[in-house]
Amino acid sequence: xxxxxxxxxxxxxxxxxxxxxxxxxxxxxxxxxxxxxxxxxxxxxxxxxxxxxxxxxxxxxxxxxxxxxxxxxxxxxxxxxxxxxxxxxxxxxxxxxxxxxxxxxxxxxxxxxx
Amino acid sequence: xxxxxxxxxxxxxxxxxxxxxxxxxxxxxxxxxxxxxxxxxxxxxxxxxxxxxxxxxxxxxxxxxxxxxxxxxxxxxxxxxxxxxxxxxxxxxxxxxxxxxxxxxxxxxxxxxxxxxxxxxxxxxxxxxxxxxxxxxxxxxxxxxxxxxxxxxxxxxxxxxxxxxxxxxxxxxxxxxxxxxxxxxxxxxxxxxxxxxxxxxxxxxxxxxxxxxxxxxxxxxxxxxxxxxxxxxxxxxxxxxxxxxxxxxxxxxxxxxxxxxxxxxxxxxxxxxxxxxxxxxxxxxxxxxxxxxxxxxxxxxxxxxxxxxxxxxxxxxxxxxxxxxxxxxxxxxxxxxxxxxxxxxxxxxxxxxxxxxxxxxxxxxxxxxxxxxxxxxxxxxxxxxxxxxxxxxxxxxxxxxxxxxxxxxxxxxxxxxxxxxxxxxxxxxxxxxxxxxxxxxxxxxxxxxxxxxxxxxxxxxxxxxxxxxxxx
Numbered sequence: 046x047x048x049x050x051x052x053x054x055x056x057x058x059x060x061x062x063x064x065x066x067x068x069x070x071x072x073x074x075x076x077x078x079x080x081x082x083x084x085x086x087x088x089x090x091x092x093x094x095x096x097x098x099x100x101x102x103x104x105x106x107x108x109x110x111x112x113x114x115x116x117x118x119x120x121x122x123x124x125x126x127x128x129x130x131x132x133x134x135x136x137x138x139x140x141x142x143x144x145x146x147x148x149x150x151x152x153x154x155x156x157x158x159x
Numbered sequence: 160x161x162x163x164x165x166x167x168x169x170x171x172x173x174x175x176x177x178x179x180x181x182x183x184x185x186x187x188x189x190x191x192x193x194x195x196x197x198x199x200x201x202x203x204x205x206x207x208x209x210x211x212x213x214x215x216x217x218x219x220x221x222x223x224x225x226x227x228x229x230x231x232x233x234x235x236x237x238x239x240x241x242x243x244x245x246x247x248x249x250x251x252x253x254x255x256x257x258x259x260x261x262x263x264x265x266x267x268x269x270x271x272x273x274x275x276x277x278x279x280x281x282x283x284x285x286x287x288x289x290x291x292x293x294x295x296x297x298x299x300x301x302x303x304x305x306x307x308x309x310x311x312x313x314x315x316x317x318x319x320x321x322x323x324x325x326x327x328x329x330x331x332x333x334x335x336x337x338x339x340x341x342x343x344x345x346x347x348x349x350x351x352x353x354x355x356x357x358x359x360x361x362x363x364x365x366x367x368x369x370x371x372x373x374x375x376x377x378x379x380x381x382x383x384x385x386x387x388x389x390x391x392x393x394x395x396x397x398x399x400x401x402x403x404x405x406x407x408x409x410x411x412x413x414x415x416x417x418x419x420x421x422x423x424x425x426x427x428x429x430x431x432x433x434x435x436x437x438x439x440x441x442x443x444x445x446x447x448x449x450x451x452x453x454x455x456x457x458x459x460x461x462x463x464x465x466x467x468x469x470x471x472x473x474x475x476x477x478x479x480x481x482x483x484x485x486x487x488x489x490x491x492x493x494x495x496x497x498x499x500x501x502x503x504x505x506x507x508x509x510x511x512x513x514x515x516x517x518x519x520x521x522x523x524x525x526x527x528x529x530x531x532x533x534x535x536x537x538x539x540x541x542x543x544x545x546x547x548x549x550x551x552x553x554x555x556x557x558x559x560x561x562x563x564x565x566x567x568x569x570x571x572x573x574x575x576x577x578x579x580x581x582x583x584x585x586x587x588x589x590x591x592x593x594x595x596x597x598x599x600x601x602x603x604x605x606x607x608x609x610x611x612x613x614x615x616x617x618x619x620x621x622x623x624x625x626x627x628x629x630x631x
Contacts, residue, residue: 060533061533062448064438065437067528067529068425068435068437069421069422069425073425096458099432100434102434102455102458103435105455106436106452106453106456107436107452109452110448110451110452110455143188144186144187150188151191151528152524153195159344159421159422159425159429
């Protein structure tokens with residue numbers, strides 16, 4: 046299984062399960078993708094996730110469920126070292142930003158008001 | 160190819176941009192239906208009006224508020240029999256209707272005095288009720304009646320009452336969606352932050368975008384009680400006017416219906432720093448996931464796992480009984496917008512049901528991004544579907560059951576295809592673990608209902624002359 050195949054698998058899971066990637070505006074989507082994937086990467090690499098602020102705890106709540114599902118569905122993630130996890134999560138982030146923000150056809154993403 | 164021009168739309172080719180057939184390997188970067196756009200002339204839309212989105216979806220749910228509809232009596236029509244959001248105080252919101260009953264002379268000479276008189280009359284008749292929402296309708300907006308000025312005058316005369324105004328006539332937007340928006344933004348800007356809340360738990364949240372359809376809110380409230388989470392405000396299922404003025408006091412906003420209520424959650428995050436957590440409340444897998452996320456936010460994961468185990472032990476065997484009998488059923492979902500993406504994977508995963516066509520009345524492109532990401536290839540995704548399109552899609556995908564509203568439901572009944580009320584439910588609640596068993600039961604009973612076959616039988620044989628439909 047190549048790294049690309051693994052990123053595909055993670056990406057398919059997020060597209061199908063995670064509402065946070067589809068918030069109303071581009072900056073909300075970016076904030077969620079950045080925050081949740083950073084927290085998930087910390088958890089997958091053994092670093093303590095931040096839980097200080099309300100937004101930290103929000104990202105933790107979403108990341109925790111995603112990480113648990115990742116471990117259950119993709120056993121190869123358990124064999125990956127920290128460097129490879131970071132590489133896979135960076136690839137996942139790139140794919141998510143591309144589909145939900147950069148190349149999204151959603152005409153409401155950049156309205157300045159809600 | 161994936162954007163589809165149906166045969167019935169050949170004279171309104173613009174409809175092609177609203178209908179998508181998903182093909183394996185494609186995603187929303189390539190194709191995304193146009194939505195939240197004006198209905199195309201020539202199409203027979205199933206949409207409601209913008210006033211409907213404000214009053215009938217959100218405001219009218221409140222259990223302690225007079226809903227003063229400033230317009231002709233017909234605008235006040237939807238009540239007990241068409242809306243199904245009960246309350247724990249005897250369904251006050253569905254038992255009564257308030258209207259200024261505007262007639263021609265009021266349109267000619269102005270309706271503000273009549274509105275003021277109606278407000279006082281309503282408060283006098285119902286002395287225990289101290290809260291009111293006033294809505295403009297098409298004619299009173301067109302003649303320029305200033306309902307905010309009237310509300311101020313009534314509040315000055317009656318210091319113990321509070322009134323909110325919604326200026327969203329039916330023509331304000333392209334669908335119900337505009338009414339959701341106007342009410343959300345009006346409420347956060349004018350009413351949130353006015354009252355303090357008595358905090359009784361270290362864990363507080365608002366539950367946003369759930370309207371107690373068939374008792375959804377009351378069912379979910381049992382979960383929050385067991386978890387020890389205080390719900391500051393329900394927006395707006397079984398909710399009160401004053402609780403909604405306290406929304407700024409919650410630690411977390413949990414959002415179910417992001418389409419009707421995402422706006423206020425976004426503003427609460429922007430103005431008060433309260434995080435927004437979106438969940439799905441329909442389906443076993445989704446409900447468990449939602450509970451886990453809420454509990455992770457508050458650091459009470461063990462309580463969440465105990466609740467999930469208890470609920471699954473009670474309801475999973477019943478769900479599995481239905482799953483065994485529903486697996487392979489083909490379902491169409493033709494509702495407002497969010498239920499497309501809330502339901503398509505939950506019925507597939509929890510019940511083995513295949514969703515073959517989905518149509519949204521008022522969804523935005525955000526909703527289509529969600530549903531296309533979750534839905535299957537080979538499924539039709541339709542924005543603002545019309546009657547002839549529904550007929551043609553039925554021929555193409557041959558659904559065994561259709562979840563839709565009573566209007567389209569009557570249409571498909573003529574074809575002897577079972578329909579379940581996807582808006583107000585047949586026998587709800589449908590949210591939560593118990594609720595999803597209710598949904599499965601209603602789907603099973605609809606699919607296996609012998610009356611549908613009997614309804615197609617004529618003991619006289621082929622003597623009756625079939626009436627040609629206009630479209631034939």
